[in-house]
Amino acid sequence: MKPTIEEARHSLAHLLAAAVLELYPDTKLGIGPVIENGFYYDFDFSKPITADDLGAIEARMRAILPTWSEFRKLEVAPAEAKKRFISNPYKVELINELEAKKEGITLYQSGTFVDLCRGGHVKNASADIDPKSFSLSRVAGAYWRGDEKNKMLTRIYGLAFSTPKELEEYKTRLAEAEKRDHKVLGPQLDLFTFSELVGSGLPLWTPRGTLVRNLLDAYVWELRAKHGYERVEIPHITKKDLYVTSGHWDKYKDDLFHVKTREGHEFAMKPMNCPHHTQIYARRQWSYRELPQRYANTTMCYRDEQSGELSGLSRVRAFTQDDAHVFCRMDQVKEEFLKIWDIIHEFYPKFGFNLNVRLSRHDPAHPEKYLGDAKRWEMAESMLAAIAKEKGVMAIDGLGEAAFYGPKLDFLAKDSLGREWQVATIQLDMNMPERFGLTCINEDGKKEGIVMIHAAIMGSIERFLSILIEHTSGLFPVWLAPVQVTVVPINDKHADYASKVMAALAAASIRAELSPSTETLGKRVRAAELNKIPLIVVIGDKEASDNAVAVRRHGSKTSETKPLQAFIADVKKAVEERAL
């Protein structure tokens, strides 16, 4: 029987450990599991190694591989096992745990290498594993057992697939993703920048990037406005008291930027907007007839993320949420959820994203992580499940993925490279309104507690743009492109007509750039392609005499000649429809 890829990867983890021990005999082994694209093994080296050493280790693996014709299983008593691994505190820790759980202890031997292992290997590594189907990819630090209180070990990652061809294809995909890296493309396309003086995780938005942000926000607002949302605005700092009341202070005070006033009062930069918005609702008494109150606010939030966590626009310290909160009664929740659902499902296809939905639930095993009692959580979760069901969607089960105040419907977008990203979210919150004492006056003239819904379409503009840049490799749809058209006159004789075309495009609010004839035509076309400008318009004698333009779409080898007015009408239509 053909071995599974997991068996091959697991066997390769053993092989990696064996090779490391031969090259660095005083190394202590941690654990070495299988992962999505291969395997890794954690080591406690006596001297640090670097990526440069991987080649030698990989070569040693290939040298050992032909000598491994079997994985021999040895069942041993705990005492015997501990004796064998006496000099390795990590393995002893694992053996003690197995012993406590009264689980059998098995060792596996291949060649001269023996490891504590529960099994799951190929039968005959030398025959079952192609030496070209794996490669060591990187070295990284990793805490023993994933706990930051523990010692940091050195992890070596390997890629492994069933065939060398699959390995190559995987590497090609990685290279493709690297080419689209938003951290490189963003500054290259002049969308955003970072400054060492401003600080890490604090992106600065250029005129082009700001234009794109505003276009995205305007679109979200257009969709929301149809559903009765109103815009609100809030200050970016607040007294500590707001977060003590909301429950955020306890949980997140270390992740806040703190501000002390000259009089010694404690303030914080806002890390989210919901508590502020509750206070807009709380400004007066509401009749049940006036609900829902829907507040939308595109605004920046600040979180003191650990420096090592920061990455391009995906994880920053200042980010813009397209946030909205709906304050309503329980019996209005479903309708409000469905409205937001529709917005999300209108928004994402405009960029060619497909969506999956995840029902993010609380974890009953860890009640301390959440506000409110279990019964309320179960009710809220079943309500969200019913909504997904009504929409005919098989929601992914997200156990333990809930926010601390309520369950969520999270939307996952699949990009053009097949990677999945969490984007939009709708959250039901029965706890925060209670903590802030939010009520309405019901039909009986009595105060009644309300609930709130948190709804972000893009999530954060920064993160959404990082995903969009990589999804499109920087080539935005015409409605979103900061420069929509480059006008390329063939030579100086066409300068007059070129300025006429420029004026006509400007009059139609089309964002166009002139590429004057100081360079060769080929070079100017090339520059426009590299700058990911969706439409290139070349004009020469023919076009000038016919009042026409030769239009070449980005990436196309050919151009199409059409009357100037027809071209303008086409662009305006594409913008209006937000065509892909």
Add this chain to the structure above:
RNA sequence: GCCAAUGUAGCUCAGCUGGUAGAGCAACGCUUUCGUAAAGCGUGGGUCGUCGGUUCAAAUCCGACCAUUGGCUCCA
């Protein structure tokens, strides 16, 4: 924050074991005026991430800090 790597012109990079910097592209100027992905010649541009130390002498060696990248931990 932790483990590691990296930081030289706007960008991509070279600069071996210490003797104060170079290329290509980009920019700018002149020539070229061209029918769809790189025309030719020339010019300018660098406190070698920052601060400190060792040395007659530091881009190069040492230390601290800042920043970036890949992981780990975290993510309202």
